[in-house]
Amino acid sequence: MVAAMQIISPSSLVLLGLVVSIGNCHNFPFEGVQLQDSDIGNFSAIDFGDAATGSGAHQQSCKTFPGDTTWPRPDEWARLNATLSGALLKPLPPGAVCFLGPNYDLGKCDFLLKNASSGRFYVNDPVTVMTQWTQGQTCVPVANPTNGTCTQGGFPEYVVNVTTVKQVQLAVNFARNKNIRLVIKNTGHDFNGRSAGAGSLSIWTHHLKDFEYLAEYNAGDYSGRAGRVGVGVETWEAYKLMDQYDMTMVVAGAGTVGTFGGWMAGGGHSVLSSAYGFGADQPLSLEVVTADGRFVTASPTSHPDLFFALRGGGGSTFGVVTSMIYKAYPRIRVTNTELSFQTLEAAPPRLGFIGNRPPNPLGFATNITKFWEGVDIYWAFTKNFTAAGGAGYSFLTPFVDPVSKKAGMNFLMTVRMPNMLPDEVFAFYQPLFDSLAAIGIPMQNPEPVSPINWGPPRSGDGQKPGTTRFSTRLLPATNWNNRTLFLETTKAIRAIAESGNYTFHGVSIQPNEETARYPYSAVGNAVNPAFRHAIMHADVFDYTDYGKDEAKIEAAHEKLDGYIDGLRAVSPQSGAYLNEADMLEPNWQQAFFGSNYPRLASIKKAYDPWGVFWAETTVGSEAWEVQNPEGWPTQNGRLCKVSPGGGKGKGKGKGKGKGPTRKRWN
Numbered sequence: 170m171v172a173a174m175q176i177i178s179p180s181s182l183v184l185l186g187l188v189v190s191i192g193n194c195h196n197f198p199f200e201g202v203q204l205q206d207s208d209i210g211n212f213s214a215i216d217f218g219d220a221a222t223g224s225g226a227h228q229q230s231c232k233t234f235p236g237d238t239t240w241p242r243p244d245e246w247a248r249l250n251a252t253l254s255g256a257l258l259k260p261l262p263p264g265a266v267c268f269l270g271p272n273y274d275l276g277k278c279d280f281l282l283k284n285a286s287s288g289r290f291y292v293n294d295p296v297t298v299m300t301q302w303t304q305g306q307t308c309v310p311v312a313n314p315t316n317g318t319c320t321q322g323g324f325p326e327y328v329v330n331v332t333t334v335k336q337v338q339l340a341v342n343f344a345r346n347k348n349i350r351l352v353i354k355n356t357g358h359d360f361n362g363r364s365a366g367a368g369s370l371s372i373w374t375h376h377l378k379d380f381e382y383l384a385e386y387n388a389g390d391y392s393g394r395a396g397r398v399g400v401g402v403e404t405w406e407a408y409k410l411m412d413q414y415d416m417t418m419v420v421a422g423a424g425t426v427g428t429f430g431g432w433m434a435g436g437g438h439s440v441l442s443s444a445y446g447f448g449a450d451q452p453l454s455l456e457v458v459t460a461d462g463r464f465v466t467a468s469p470t471s472h473p474d475l476f477f478a479l480r481g482g483g484g485s486t487f488g489v490v491t492s493m494i495y496k497a498y499p500r501i502r503v504t505n506t507e508l509s510f511q512t513l514e515a516a517p518p519r520l521g522f523i524g525n526r527p528p529n530p531l532g533f534a535t536n537i538t539k540f541w542e543g544v545d546i547y548w549a550f551t552k553n554f555t556a557a558g559g560a561g562y563s564f565l566t567p568f569v570d571p572v573s574k575k576a577g578m579n580f581l582m583t584v585r586m587p588n589m590l591p592d593e594v595f596a597f598y599q600p601l602f603d604s605l606a607a608i609g610i611p612m613q614n615p616e617p618v619s620p621i622n623w624g625p626p627r628s629g630d631g632q633k634p635g636t637t638r639f640s641t642r643l644l645p646a647t648n649w650n651n652r653t654l655f656l657e658t659t660k661a662i663r664a665i666a667e668s669g670n671y672t673f674h675g676v677s678i679q680p681n682e683e684t685a686r687y688p689y690s691a692v693g694n695a696v697n698p699a700f701r702h703a704i705m706h707a708d709v710f711d712y713t714d715y716g717k718d719e720a721k722i723e724a725a726h727e728k729l730d731g732y733i734d735g736l737r738a739v740s741p742q743s744g745a746y747l748n749e750a751d752m753l754e755p756n757w758q759q760a761f762f763g764s765n766y767p768r769l770a771s772i773k774k775a776y777d778p779w780g781v782f783w784a785e786t787t788v789g790s791e792a793w794e795v796q797n798p799e800g801w802p803t804q805n806g807r808l809c810k811v812s813p814g815g816g817k818g819k820g821k822g823k824g825k826g827k828g829p830t831r832k833r834w835n
């Protein structure tokens with residue numbers, strides 16, 4: 170699975186029968202297998218593009234769609250498949266086996282309903298995305314076959330299961346020359362459907378799992394350990410590699426997230442972010458197929474503008490990354506501690522994190538004022554532990570005691586302290602427990618836990634599509650320096666938690682300029698400046714499943730957005746984290762990219778004048794829209810250019826004078 174690879178010399182690759190382009194830098198043998206001009210022959214559909222002259226196809230007002238006369242004929246797909254060495258898939262939605270018709274299979278449907286979600290089925294599926302409403306929910310598995318129908322919906326029409334750079338190049342060229350919507354899917358974890366798309370050709374990077382450990386690596390001002398990593402390596406696999414090579418890398422929190430795909434591309438926050446920066450601060454160089462189909466290295470000295478954009482400017486925008494050289498650090502211990510208190514002596518719903526959970530002595534606040542005072546004491550203390558390199562994950566969860574039927578509020582926080590031993594962590598946190606005791610929330614400081622193998626369990630099981638909707642805000646560190654503003658900020662958080670329908674989740678980290686180090690120190694990167702200067706990434710989750718009820722979805726969205734307005738009011742210059750955000754975020758260009766937007770938009774234009782790469786709320790995406798039938802934004806429809814004069818113009822809601830909003834309620 171995760172292969173520790175040696176770099177094979179070009180001559181030995183020739184012995185393996187592979188064509189290698191000598192002189193082109195790459196990290197792995199699979200990247201030596203490239204599309205040559207001589208491969209094109211009379212198959213013009215796979216020819217390279219020229220960004221200087223553009224191409225005719227992109228003049229069309231929409232991408233071509235199955236059923237159109239311009240959609241490639243079966244023989245053209247077959248010819249593409251031949252050039253791909255047979256890697257072209259035409260996958261059905263997994264749920265198809267549950268619906269009456271030629272694909273119906275009771276046994277497979279049973280497996281889907283009972284077993285798929287506990288294993289690797291969905292992570293290994295070529296089309297599944299983990300937020301199912303983004304696909305249009307056109308084929309959700311059901312227990313009893315009814316008269317329901319299953320359609321492809323927002324899933325791609327074809328998928329290239331790539332294992333070589335040549336296959337990536339072929340897919341990019343074919344999509345560009347044939348005016349087909351192109352999608353990149355790694356793990357499908359994206360919350361806003363940015364790895365799905367109706368009528369698309371998808372590049373599936375899941376199997377690019379090569380890895381090589383570099384004990385000594387020098388690049389620019391960097392001198393230290395590093396890893397060569399294929400973009401398909403998942404987080405749990407990266408933890409296994411850390412165990413194996415006795416080193417540390419900055420990776421995502423959950424095991425199946427694609428650390429080297431969308432996570433890094435969008436910024437990527439981590440347990441180690443207050444110590445070593447964002448995921449986007451880690452690559453020293455990247456290998457990438459650009460929109461013209463060419464394969465290039467992006468680094469401080471090669472395509473530096475692309476290097477800037479690919480680190481924090483979002484996935485699916487500037488190219489398909491195939492591998493990178495990623496900073497590594499000596500092995501460290503990460504010590505965990507936890508505290509929890511609530512307003513009722515009743516069993517609360519337990520949220521939080523799996524694995525490595527320390528003992529959890531529950532505290533009680535005898536009245537609600539005291540409870541919120543306690544929460545404020547914790548929020549204030551986040552400044553202390555993030556300055557010491559720590560990361561805190563807190564949850565405010567309303568609950569109803571099943572016996573007394575009384576409403577209660579639970580506060581739970583788990584903290585991870587890199588490079589600190591249990592005794593030090595215990596001592597570091599004692600003042601926090603003392604402060605809480607002083608206001609009448611006495612609690613035992615638990616024994617911190619310091620597992621040798623920190624992070625998620627070393628198996629990537631258990632991911633399945635969900636229906637959560639959420640919205641977020643980055644709260645600036647400067648809000649913590651002014652007591653009045655600090656209290657206004659925590660008051661806005663309290664209002665959200667007390668609304669009763671949401672779980673508030675605070676990620677407390679401070680990945681500032683100092684933690685980022687080289688290459689950020691030399692050439693910067695595209696991480697949202699609002700994230701760089703934040704002390705909390707505030708998430709508000711609405712776990713209610715509204716099904717496909719448009720009116721309810723719209724009302725719920727309006728309501729949630731109203732609460733986020735409270736956070737916006739105390740952070741007007743800030744923004745939101747693009748990987749974990751509401752895709753209808755008002756003025757999203759400013760919110761997700763801040764002052765980097767104009768530069769990123771010009772890099773996008775220079776590298777992709779065709780609009781080959783497109784996904785919701787990515788740089789330049791405002792030029793296009795999905796014409797989907799649902800009354801909320803999904804990927805279930807044709808991708809068309811926004812007509813001059815402002816798109817469909819059928820929007821209602823939003824439009825509170827907050828700038829260019831996406832008017833997507835049809």
Ligand SMILES: Cc1cc2nc3c(=O)[nH]c(=O)nc-3n(C[C@H](O)[C@H](O)[C@H](O)COP(=O)(O)OP(=O)(O)OC[C@H]3O[C@@H](n4cnc5c(N)ncnc54)[C@H](O)[C@@H]3O)c2cc1C
Binds near residue numbers: 354484
């Ligand atoms: C359970 C869960 C836990 C999470 N935990 C964290 C967390 O701890 N910290 C955090 O910051 N975020 C977290 N996220 C959010 C995460 O950062 C995003 O979901 C991210 O988009 C995932 O990237 P992916 O490659 O795994 O997913 P995908 O959905 O496959 O891809 C995401 C986006 O990146 C693009 N992309 C992927 N690979 C490439 C590539 N090689 N080249 C170009 N574009 C590419 C895709 O086209 C898509 O637009 C979490 C999400 C989930 C569902």
Ligand SMILES: *[C@@H]1O[C@H](CO)[C@@H](O)[C@H](O)[C@H]1NC(C)=O
Binds near residue numbers: 212
């Ligand atoms: C393209 O070239 C192949 C051989 O390389 C040939 O068999 C085929 O007929 C050609 N097709 C066209 C349309 O010219």
Ligand SMILES: *[C@@H]1O[C@H](CO)[C@@H](O)[C@H](O)[C@H]1NC(C)=O
Binds near residue numbers: 250255256258
């Ligand atoms: C592509 O070719 C392979 C090998 O011949 C075949 O198994 C596969 O079904 C083909 N894909 C499509 C979409 O026809």
Ligand SMILES: *[C@@H]1O[C@H](CO)[C@@H](O)[C@H](O)[C@H]1NC(C)=O
Binds near residue numbers: 284
């Ligand atoms: C599927 O799950 C059921 C019930 O949880 C279990 O009894 C069965 O053994 C599982 N089957 C497989 C193939 O894992």
Ligand SMILES: *[C@@H]1O[C@H](CO)[C@@H](O)[C@H](O)[C@H]1NC(C)=O
Binds near residue numbers: 315
């Ligand atoms: C399915 O359709 C048939 C024929 O239209 C109808 O008789 C039957 O009641 C339907 N079943 C369900 C469960 O809706």
Ligand SMILES: *[C@@H]1O[C@H](CO)[C@@H](O)[C@H](O)[C@H]1NC(C)=O
Binds near residue numbers: 258295330332376
């Ligand atoms: C994709 O390719 C990998 C590597 O060749 C292979 O193991 C896997 O089975 C393929 N997946 C599908 C769905 O064809």
Ligand SMILES: *[C@@H]1O[C@H](CO)[C@@H](O)[C@H](O)[C@H]1NC(C)=O
Binds near residue numbers: 537
């Ligand atoms: C509730 O707690 C606050 C803060 O600790 C305290 O000032 C107040 O007296 C308490 N109220 C009641 C009714 O106990």
Ligand SMILES: *[C@@H]1O[C@H](CO)[C@@H](O)[C@H](O)[C@H]1NC(C)=O
Binds near residue numbers: 550553600601604
């Ligand atoms: C947190 O840090 C501040 C400033 O360094 C210090 O004054 C305060 O006492 C610390 N708080 C606790 C609870 O240790």
Ligand SMILES: *[C@@H]1O[C@H](CO)[C@@H](O)[C@H](O)[C@H]1NC(C)=O
Binds near residue numbers: 651652653654657
């Ligand atoms: C502190 O914040 C308050 C509320 O936003 C503001 O009115 C005040 O000017 C700020 N004080 C300073 C010194 O910035």
Ligand SMILES: *[C@@H]1O[C@H](CO)[C@@H](O)[C@H](O)[C@H]1NC(C)=O
Binds near residue numbers: 668725
């Ligand atoms: C939660 O949402 C439901 C449905 O939108 C609504 O009926 C209910 O009043 C809400 N509860 C609270 C406490 O706001």
